[in-house]
Amino acid sequence: MFICLDPGHSGPAEPGACFHNLHEADLTLAIALQTAKELRQRGASVCLTRTQDIDDDGLTWRAALANEAGCDAFLSIHCNAAEDDTARGIESYYYPGSAPGLRMAGSVQNELNGLLYSLDRGVKDAFFTVLAATSMPAVLVECGFITQYQDRQILCDPAWQKAIGQALARSLLNVSF
Structure with a gap:
């Protein structure tokens, strides 16, 4: 399997959601x-x-990179934010009408929920550019809210980052397209 991973946003040019000095x-x-x-480590190829x-921080080139490389799946990784500092949880998005995208989003959501570190906000469809412009099953996952204390503690912990990465890898390798 050949998987494109898209770490959302870009750094200083566009840091994404911010909370104090956390980007x-x-x-x-x-x-x-x-x-x-x-x-x-599990034998997959990755870009x-x-x-x-x-x-x-353009979006269409991210999908184009995956399309041109001939990837089998695309996962865009994000962290959420909200003005309400009690908002928390994990949510996975797929392109409306994409049955393989829905299966992949369900797998991602199930694996992350299995870690029991945050609330299940569910699988949702969305017309996000990176989902619409990819020619393979694609998911955008929000791994938690950096604006919520409990989620933020998890997202900033290297051991939890590893656990989340392992769960995401399992979710991608265990889904059938």
Whole structure:
């Protein structure tokens, strides 16, 4: 299996959700690198849309990279934020009408929920660019809220980042398209 991992956002050019000095782009990269490591250890091929901070936070090139590489699956990794500091949980998105995307989103959601670190916000469909522009099953996962204390503690912990990466790898390798 050939999987494209997309650590959401880009770093200083567009850090994503922020909470004090914490940036979504840093957390998504750490989780994506753990996911890539686990996938490779399990025999999968992996491409990443970024392996460090970049100056471009465009969205269509991320999908184009996966399409041109001929990937079998695309996973965009994100962390959520909300003005309500009690909002928390994990949610997975797929492109409306994509049965393989729905199966993949369900697998991602089930594996992350199995870690019991946050609330289940469910699987949802959405017209996000990275989901719409990919030619393979694609999911965008929100691994938790950096604006909520309990989720933030998990998302910032390297041991939990590894556990989340392992769960994401299992979810991708266990789903049938």
